Amino acid sequence: MYKGKTFIISGPSGVGKSTVLKELFQDRDDLCFSVSATTRPPRPGEINGVHYHFTDVDEFRKMISEDAFLEYAEYVGNFYGTPKKFVDEAMEQGKDVVLDIEVQGALQVVHKRPDVVRIFIAPPSWQALEERLTSRGTDSPEKVQKRLVRAKVELQTANTYDYFVINDTVERAVREINAIMLAEHCKPAERMAILSE
Template sequence: MQKGKTFIISGPSGVGKSTVLKALLEKRPDLYFSVSATTRDPRPGEVDGVHYHFMDVDAFRQRIAEDAFLEYAEYVGNFYGTPKRYVDEAMNAGRDVILDIEIQGALQVCGKRPETVRIFISPPSWSELERRLTERGTDSPEKIQKRLLRAKVEFQTAHTYDYFVINDTVEDAVEELDAIMTAEHCKPAERMEIISGR
């Protein structure tokens, strides 16, 4: 059985990553979506192991010491991280894994696992990103400006990614992501292994 591959999806806030990933997971039911660990308190309706793996700070620090995370970061007083265990279990079962993480986290993962495939998701234009952030109705105008400034910084690293997908429509973005994942399994090293029966 072929081992699964790890794919990272990054992109600015408001680009529609969650919507695209939901549709991609419906199209590829065998795809494993990596659930992050966090030290923040669960919000109403959040389920442990589904939305996040919730843990206390001491347990999180212990796992950092054990090198149990592919990447981790502290954000607004809470820790967030990608547990290695679940990613490895899925890959060893032949499933592809998808991580929805920021650029800094992506750098950490690729430092440990250079074979990880990185995909940057972009809005079709700046005005569209601004429109999407505004229409979400969750942020103040100041917070929207902060998110747009951050997006500019994120765009400066987009050229370091393996692929660049423009989320103009969800359907087109999902089709491109699906094609990328298929293509990644058509690399000579993997196909020749199948033929030689190793």
């Protein structure tokens, strides 16, 4: 049985990661989405174990002390993290695991698991990113500017990733990510093991 791989998907806010991932998971039962743990309270409609693993600060700190996270961070007074247990169990079942995390979290994961595959999703142009962030209508102009400043910093780290996908159309981005995942499973180290059994 194949062991699954871990794929990190990163990219600036407004690049369309959620839309791409939703499409990527269509008709794929060999893929697993890593659900993060958080200490923030659930929002209306959020389900424990589906949207997040909701926990309290004491339990989260205990998990940190037990090295139970691939990565974690504190953001606006709440903790967020990727539990190792879930990722490892899915991989043992032969499923690939997708982590949707920002660049700082990705660095933490790579430090613990150098074999992860990192995919950076970028906008087709800077203008397209500005238009997407503005047209969402969810943020004030000041917040849009903050997101753009952060996007510039994140884009500068893109060359440290294994792959670079441009989200000009969702279909093309998904096709490229599927191709990357397939190629990663065609490496000799994995295929040769089958012959030696």
